[in-house]
Amino acid sequence: MAGEAIVVVSDANVVINFIHIDRLDLLARLPEMHFVVPEQVVAEITDAAQAGQLREALTRGDLDKVRMTDTAEIARYAELARTLGRGESACLALAEARGWALASDERRAFRRAAVEGIDERRLLTTPALILCAIRTGLVTVAEADSWKALLERRRFRMK
Template identity: 30%
Template sequence: MSDMLLDTTLLSNFAHVQRPDLLRLAVGAEAATTPAVMDEIQAGEHLQLVPACDWSWLPVIELTDDERQAAAGVPLGRGESECLAVAQARGGTLLSDDFAARRLARHLGISVPGTLGVLQTLVQAGHLSLDEADHLLAGMISHGYRSPVRSSGTCSLNRIPAPGRLSRLVPGLSSPRAATLIHDPDDRQIPHNCHIQRTGGTIAHE
């Protein structure tokens, strides 16, 4: 069983900056996706909406009949619906930047980090500098990613510091065998002009 289900938004964000290797580095061998997600990615590549990338490292799992039936009843896109159904049925985590999918996942008690959480994980692990992460984030935003922040950090959900600075990161999400993924902020709670404060690699808990 894969711990993490990656939807189309995650794959397309890292495809747009030609760094699927970083996504692989962050999620390790504990990630997978679904047939509908790969169909959406391949359709995007065919229409030249998404750069072609090598996703051969990412397993594509087959849904059970019960999971297919559950996905059919989810009011989301096919990719998000399949990932959500599998995450719920198998006790996994959904990685998504789709607002509706994130909201429904939280309602169902499913952990749902996203692109910002992946970038923060890479920074905390020393694989990227803050400047490198911000450069990647800017590239994703330029291709349509609706990021709630303009830097690879997140604002405190309970206390927003002076404009332009951040004081804390949100709590991490633990996976038994993969790297720790940091939760993203809720889009509605974070102003768009936030920037990260250099915290020396410490993840402060709420």
């Protein structure tokens, strides 16, 4: 890796999408990115099989679990949690405070809050991450197309 990795804090929906395609490991292989999940996101993933896959990925080091420790982060989290979910609030509070990128497929209120709180270029989605994997040669277009179909069956539509 030429430079320091960009830290990407991931929301549950992106983690779950990569679990659905059975490629959570791919997040660890994307160049110049290091993925983390807040403890609130880990707690949101309650399906036993999905939680097990996330635990395995954390054990392998594909992602790291992080917690908010700074009082400003915690205060921002509390403010955001009044209108957003716990995982989304934690991700956004951490991205704002630490200058991290944020991976989320949430729309509407979350996206508005994210664009206000961080530079829109630091907001990544499942399709953007899959496109990055294609461009860096980690996956083929055919693989990505099969994932798109699988995710659509799971009610996630890529634009």
